[in-house]
Amino acid sequence: MDITVAMARKSGEPLTIEEAQLAELKSDEVLVKMVASGVCHTDAVGRDAGMAGYPVVLGHEGSGIVQEIGSSVSTVEPGDHVVLSFNSCGVCDSCLSGHPAECDILNKINFGGRRKDGSAAITQNGEAVSNFFGQSSFSTYSVVSERGVVKVDKDADLKLLGPLGCGIQTGAGTVLQYFKPKFGDSIVIFGAGAVGLSGVMAAKLLNMAHIIVVNRPNPYRLNMARELGATDVIESKPGTDVVAEIKRITGNGTDFALETTGAAQCIKDSVNAIKPRGIDAVVGIAGDVTFNVNEDIMSESKTIAGVIEGDAIPQIFIPKIVKYYQKGLFPFDKLTKFYRFADINDAFSDSASGKVIKPIVVFD
Template sequence: MQIKAAVTNSKSEDFKIETIQLDEPKAGEVLIRLVASGVCHTDMVAQDQEYPVPLPAVLGHEGSGVVEKVGVGVTTLEPGDHVVMGFAHCGKCNQCLSGHPFVCERFFELNFVGKMEDGSCRHHNHANEDLSIFFGQSSFGTYTVVNERNVVKVDKDVDLALLGPLGCGIQTGSGSVLNRLKPESGSSIVVFGAGAVGLSALMAAKAIGCGTIIAVDVHDNRLELAKELGATHTINGRNVNVPEEVKKIIAGGANYAVETAGVPGILRQAVDSLGIRGVVCQIGAPPLGTDEKIDVNDLLLANKTITGVVEGDSIPRIFIPQLISLYKEGKFPFDKLVKFYNFEDINQAVADSKNGSTIKPIIKMG
């Protein structure tokens, strides 16, 4: 079938909306009509080839939509279902089978190398050349074909256009708190970076009952939003020693920290902001090859922990409905992060994300 898609043809090139060909779903796959897609920093990383996703490609990996058709063997979905699409995983390796699909042994291959699990493509340009798929979903289009395993059925009483970012950025931030750190009620946490991921972590910390929640960023407007969403304190880290400021607020340092900025040097600030037996989640991806200097003796003697987190340690089919329930209860107002754009304005959405004027752009296919 013919569809519209935002195609990335070469490095750092603007998205170009083109008419392309989409194949029918194969066994175990579903055809989805896209309603909307979040725009994530990882899309821009692929667009700029900081991660070498083969081009040309159809990017996008925070899609929401409606199931139109199911392939042979699909048992968990049917036409008409409202769905959110998550990351690709094989479902067969030791990590997937032990409940850790976010570190699937084939994660990089299935999400960044541009092919479906069988090694073929479903998207093709006007010259009948293959277009790489991204995160197994390529949600910057009007339709797509996705493996059943990567699709989460959601309630129909919530605006479907709002839900796409739950598949990546929002579940990454909130999951780092709810699934990995699991802070005790009344405990303290510092969130470095007040973008979509960091603010999702902050909202999760409030929802779970953290007592002291400190947001750190260099943009005052984002810090103001952090206060609205539950931060008890904010720090503009542009001209201050952040660990010292944290310890003025929390004697001895914080119980937990989440680093979402991916800026060299911030992980050291996060570690230095911790108290004894503190734990920091590293979420933000710094440039490849970044060296981070950590005081190993401090790590050892204070019994601190640094842990990496991918996709919020989430099993999407379980976690995304939990986030929607929290949203319905008024405990996770992630709608305050978003701004909607028409599909034709995708390049403006990317620009606004890069300049910080929009925290979480969502493209509506219309």
Template sequence: MLSKAAVIYNPGEKYVIENIEVASPKANEVMVKIVGCGLCHTDELAQTGIIPITMPVVLGHEGAGVVVEIGPGVEGINVGDHVVLSYSSCGHCEMCLTGNANICVNNMRLNFGGAMSDGTSRLSLNGKDVSNFFGHSSFGNYAVANQRNVVVVDKDVDLTILGPLGCGIQTGAGTVLNGLRCKFGTSIVVFGAGAVGCAAIMAAKIANCQNIIAIDIVPEKLQLAKELGATHVINGKEVEDVVKEIQEITKGGAHYSVETTGVPALVNQSLYSLRTGGHCAVVGVSGDVTINVFGAIMLEGRTMQGFIQGNAIPQLFIPKLVEYFKAGLFPLDKLIKVYDLEQINEAYDDVHKGKALKAVVKM
């Protein structure tokens, strides 16, 4: 199948639109005609070489589309189904077998190894293999994915906006609902009001948290956070002591915090803003961070925990988010700005400039 796709040839370079070949699905795989794909920071980490991956590569891992072909052995997915594509997992390691596929032992190989689970590629350009990403590569007209990546969704909802549910939105919402399991009437503070942070805020509202505090330095993001459910917003540039402000709002500290930025200073704030026994969820990509373990964690009995993909089983969690969206409780569409695939480089520039919170390229 001939497919227009956005290709990266070398680390740090811009996307180039090419016509590539997409081979038919093999056993346990399906081919999806992509309608839209979200732009995620993880794609950028691969584009710039921070996540090492063999190039040339077609990135994109928040795809949504329509199933057009099915390989042998596929069950529960039919041609014509509307689907969202999510992360890859093996299905047979200890983590997968205990319901923790989001931390599959083979996560790195399957999502960042550049090949399908059998070690071969379904993508080629001028007769040479092109690496895939997250086991499907959704920055193109067509993608082949293992059935474990595929989530069947309601046909009544516009597929253009559903792709981000496969990673970023699932991560933010799932961290609150599946990971932290925030209790009624508790307080939560979210560091970073980007797409992941806003998803966490919407989820906290669904969980009936009493205080939902958003931290950012961009006024427009804080305003949107309020529209989505934040009860309080704090501009880190305008407040002298963010931790003290949080402690005053929550009368002693938040029960939960979600750190989405990866900024070392904010990682520390996400710990010190907690009350005794509080739980900090780390979902941002950080480098080395200096933490006083005794003062920040041990002395107050706090927990600091990393969460991948919001502890979500996509086939169970994503349809729930779609139902929340249809009920008006999870207004995903307010986050999204749509671009054509040919505008993918412009879309990333707009995200960096704050002109788009969650960009989606449509095919």
């Protein structure tokens, strides 16, 4: 079928609105008419670093309405409202043990640009176009594996829900699913973007003793952190000893650190800010970081871990977050701003500048 997409053709260039073609459903796939899609930092990386190759239709925080299902699909039906999340194989040890974000072929089927069987979901004039995260949600319609489709309550505003599929799931899931804090525990969160602030809201749900947010000077984001539940905020700027300030607030560091920025200095600070036996989860896209393993990690029995998608099962986790949102206990709508699909490059620009925390493009 013919679709309209936002296409990335070269590194760093604006996306272009173009016509393309969507493949027929396979037995385990779902056709979704897109209603909206969040814009995530990972989309910007996909645009600039060519994670899935070019040309590519990006987008991985989609929400929409099921139009058609493959012959083996049983979890959704036409008319259902859905959020799209990451794809997984469903049969490896990680998937079968409840950790689909650690799927053996996660990178292949989310960033390889093709379906699991190697075929192209999107073509243009007979030439294959790379898809992204198994969904390519910057498109009027999307063909998605059943593994990446999450049925949600029709009473919730579908336009808002797409970011639950990645950024919000990552921040909140890391706190609720991976850390699983106990009474009186404390956390420091590096970065007041959508992922970090989702971690703040999750920590607030658990009434953690200290919820500390570290961010570059940005009154809007730091005030938002306070509004959403941060007990303390620290401006990371020249002359500020972030680790010393965290230890001044807590006495001996925090039990947990959530590092969302991917910046080398922030990663080092996040390790040094946790107390002995503390756990540091790095969820941002990062490069090389130098540690003294003995002094920074081993001698205090610390753990540093990479956590993907909050270690969550989307079909279980996302509906729970929707319920908390509906009760007013997880107000992620405060992070969002809507854009027309035609203005998608403005959404990218506003996200990069820090002007907007979570842009969402809406299809007519």
